[in-house]
């Protein structure tokens with residue numbers, strides 16, 4: 459179950475010198491060819507065994523999407539063949555196949571039927587689809603009013619409602635927000651552990667390294683490497699480096715973007731309602747959570763190696779003898795990159811009574827690689843040397859998110875944290 463065999467695969471598109479050449483070919487008797495063939499995939503051979511998680515990488519235009527579309531049957535090959543065994547679920551293009559005038563629920567039913575599910579099975583899975591997509595009442599609105607992120611949420615929820623034998627994902631997750639991405643990665647990893655085969659296209663190198671057991675590196679429509687994810691990523695990055703040296707495809711560096719200024723309390727509460735794993739008690743309310751840059755501006759996008767400040771405000775409703783506040787930063791895949799709190803930082807906030815307002819600011823360097831991160835915050839009472847608090851009073855899971863952009867003067871090449879190594883060398887000739 460869940461295998462893919464690709465033999466002698468090739469794909470060519472017809473290229474015409476002009477629109478008229480296409481028309482001329484069509485109208486001339488015998489359809490005299492006026493096109494040349496552009497081969498975008500050439501002589502591909504590989505097989506994927508059940509349970510493998512295969513990343514497919516390559517620069518823009520290398521042929522990744524075309525390969526996945528041929529495997530899922532939405533594009534026909536010009537040469538060769540593809541065989542799959544088992545149930546395939548694919549997430550290729552945004553809301554692919556969704557009808558804009560039908561509601562999310564109707565589209566979900568149709569999409570699930572296309573995946574081979576029966577009406578009864580879909581009815582049974584619908585609560586799970588709704589819960590996973592987290593789009594609330596929008597499920598009964600026509601898809602044309604959905605944001606692109608909502609479409610991805612629903613499409614992914616349907617694709618993974620039942621564990622497929624083969625799951626094919628093409629960058630689609632990059633559209634969703636970081637909270638949803640983490641949830642998707644967790645589901646993907648559960649399914650891989652349960653035996654699902656994964657074919658995964660992404661430009662996120664760390665994702666390939668974290669999720670995949672094997673990687674195929676495409677260069678100009680042909681397999682340049684098939685093997686360890688690490689080696690594939692090395693090759694890809696070496697090619698990118700050459701391209702950058704030649705002045706092309708250098709990543710665009712944008713200035714820090716300043717977030718609009720909504721009432722932060724509303725933002726955190728709204729976020730909170732949608733987030734799972736949060737803890738709310740009547741002892742305290744988090745009335746504000748925001749990220750500020752070096753100029754005191756609210757931000758959601760920052761440059762690697764700049765500085766950030768996390769500012770939190772809590773209204774305290776009952777006497778607390780030893781309150782402490784902490785936060786953790788998580789990566790797109792949900793891994794905790796850093797966690798600490800005022801207790802671990804050897805700070806005594808001091809007792810507070812009902813009605814008090816506690817404001818805490820954590821300032822830190824963004825020594826992180828480019829990518830998406832979330833922040834989870836917490837307030838507890840009564841620190842202990844064992845690291846466990848007497849009472850946890852507020853825990854806002856993934857209450858904020860931010861995106862780190864590459865800094866042109868940064869030394870980071872890949873990874874998650876920038877450990878700023880010192881370097882020394884000696885060259886003896």
Ligand SMILES: Nc1ncnc2c1ncn2[C@@H]1O[C@H](COP(=O)(O)OP(=O)(O)OP(=O)(O)O)[C@@H](O)[C@H]1O
Pocket residue numbers: 471498516517518519520521522523524525
């Ligand atoms: N319908 C089409 N007609 C003509 N050429 C096409 C068509 N679809 C794709 N191509 C070409 O095939 C090549 C491979 O495209 P493909 O989308 O598979 O690349 P990719 O590696 O997925 O790129 P990206 O990372 O930008 O998504 C590109 O040169 C593209 O222009």
